[in-house]
Amino acid sequence: MAVFWKTMAGGLLLALSLTLLLGAEGQGNGRGKKEVSGRATVYLGQDRDIWSPLVHTTVNLSEISSIKSSFQLRTFDPEGVIFYGDTKNGDDWFVLSLKDGIPLMQMSKEDTLVSVAGGLKLNDGKWHTLEVSNQEKFVILEVDGSNRLVLGMQSKQTEEVLSGELRLALGGVLMDKEKLFVQFEPQMDGCVREGNWLNLSLPWETEAEELWPCYQNVQPGSYFPGTGFAIFNTSVFPIESDDGVMAELLGDFSKMDGTILSIKAPGQDLMFALVANNNKEEVTLTFGKDTVSMKDNFKRLVITFKTDLLQVLQDEDESNTTTLSMRSESHPDYLTTWREGRLAVGGLLGEGEDNVGSQFLTGCLEKIRVQGRDLDLDLAVKHMSISSHSCAA
Structure with a gap:
């Protein structure tokens, strides 16, 4: 030897x-x-x-x-x-x-x-x-x-x-x-x-x-089992032009249940939330005091925050576009919130040191893109039960 x-x-x-x-x-x-x-x-x-x-x-x-x-x-x-x-x-x-x-x-x-x-x-x-x-x-x-x-x-x-x-x-x-x-x-x-x-x-x-x-078969995406979420500082996604802030989400929304996305700054009210309700077969968008409900039969959602409006596009169909005006006092200043806030994928941001909310997401997001960047959940503060790059097919 x-x-x-x-x-x-x-x-x-x-x-x-x-x-x-x-x-x-x-x-x-x-x-x-x-x-x-x-x-x-x-x-x-x-x-x-x-x-x-x-x-x-x-x-x-x-x-x-x-x-x-x-x-x-x-x-x-x-x-x-x-x-x-x-x-x-x-x-x-x-x-x-x-x-x-x-x-x-x-x-x-x-x-x-x-x-x-x-x-x-x-x-x-x-x-x-x-x-x-x-x-x-x-x-x-x-x-x-x-x-x-x-x-x-x-x-x-x-x-x-x-x-x-x-x-x-x-x-x-x-x-x-x-x-x-x-x-x-x-x-x-x-x-x-x-x-x-x-x-x-x-x-x-x-x-x-x-x-x-x-799992025997897997597909690309991030799987949320309903036990936690991932948090990013919104400051890592700078606003570089007058186009505002854009978030794109891909997946079968009819198979999701719970909070998909939420945005909030410490000490402020919740600015934005996107919640799927599998029982009602709908997805609810909340921005400030306004709420919009959509049927969950879509696979792609593009949300764009601009100075004077919020625009939501379902799939590639321009006719399925929802627009909310930001000129009223009922809407928060999204620019300030974006500079100082937190973006949570898979849960509702709350108050307190741990920022722990509720309504955790169950389901698969095939792609999450913010400001043109694909999100890698391994770079977030996240619950370890989340599979960052794969879902069961």
Whole structure:
């Protein structure tokens, strides 16, 4: 084994960590922690601290005899942690993630940081097979049998025989995130399955009482289960012209129930709310003291705030346009509210330090766009039950 480790030094740590990730079969460890099969299908976006691993395990380096493995990944999310591994209690480590939909590998060994990113975007909602292998001082990530990403490292220090333990984690990291060479948002709304790893059989541990399932079929969008909402500061969407403020929402409104969108500034009355009522088969828009009800048989809603009017367009039909005048005192000053306020997706903004309201949304918003920008709910303050990038199809 000493010859084996010396020959595979440098890139081997990363390769072994990658190849071990999901191949274990669950078994008792006597420590009283909840265990899961390493071959299980796992939803990475489960509720927890955003940097904490969902599942993790530890293996003795002396037990490792293979350096090749594969697993499948499916996601619409462009960014997040897939898995992590380290030795020396975190002094040497690696992270495999996505950034802008592209695989990104980062590695630290003997105080040297290396990163590499490349290949096709993987956040298309399809299952992709990732295979990792080691060739001398190079780690090779192969996607769907062809696209390759290669990470190499050459150290001038004397190679050592690795011993001790290898820690592995899925969906999070075990070292200080500030050590990352390339920073990224950690939350990953995605699934992994069908690990094929080594000849080892080891259990994975989780602090979760129960692992959330992965849906058989998914579509792009943000799913709200009726337990929370996402909040943005409206100041991050500046008003850049006389066109005012525009919000665009896509989805099957007939399948939504609860508050879709609300806007409010601290210490002020609620400026705007959009609420779906599945029982009445209608969507109600409230702006100031005015209320407008619409049948919920549309798939697209464009709301435009201008200096003197509020315009609401259903689908692409210009005849289904609702206009409210802003010249009366019954309407709030939307410009002031927009500079100082909060925008909530999936809930009604209320008073208090937590801004907690009610009428949480149940349903799927296929797209949310404000001021021409697609909203990434991972950048909001949001309830962890919300799936930021996928809905059950």
